[in-house]
Amino acid sequence: MAISQQERAAILRDVQMAWVELRNALRGLSAKELTDPGTVGTWSFKDMMIHITGWERILMERIQALERGEEPEPIDEADVDRINAEIVARHHDEPLDEVQREFEETHQRLVDLLERTPVLTRELVAGDTYEHYQEHLRDVLDFVRGHARGRQKHAE
Secondary structure (H helix, E strand, O other), X not given: OOOOHHHHHXXXXXXXXXXXXXXXXXXXXXXXXXXXXXXXXXXXXXXXXXXXXXXXXXXXXXXXXXXXXXXXXXXXXXXXXXXHHHHHHHHOOOOHHHHHHHHHXXXXXHHHHHHHOOOOOHHHHHHXXXXXXXXXHHHHHHHHXXXXXXXXXXXX
């Protein structure tokens, strides 16, 4: 059963609000801060952007499979770390500006798909969109809070 236009709008609003918060937080970081390893576990924020882009691509593939009437392969929780490592390793050496461009463009393609797909549900998208963005927004905000003094000195 298709969701109502109100529910579609609510999902899209949640996706976009969380996305804008994350994107704006990342835009507040310098290129050095974005590429320094170890800011998100062992990753850089650039790696985190690669990771988010990868999961958005996986979500788009899953949605397209559902649109074709296929049941997407379930993703086993035990495989998530391996998938994360593969996604980041595949794109780790790309320049920051390329990663940022893909981050923005992939997200826009996902939103375009969410606006029209008949298979949209909150359960389908939450974990790879707004919940995921909020999780990593906390990483950025924690970094900024932890480095506030040093960042102020550099800004002076």
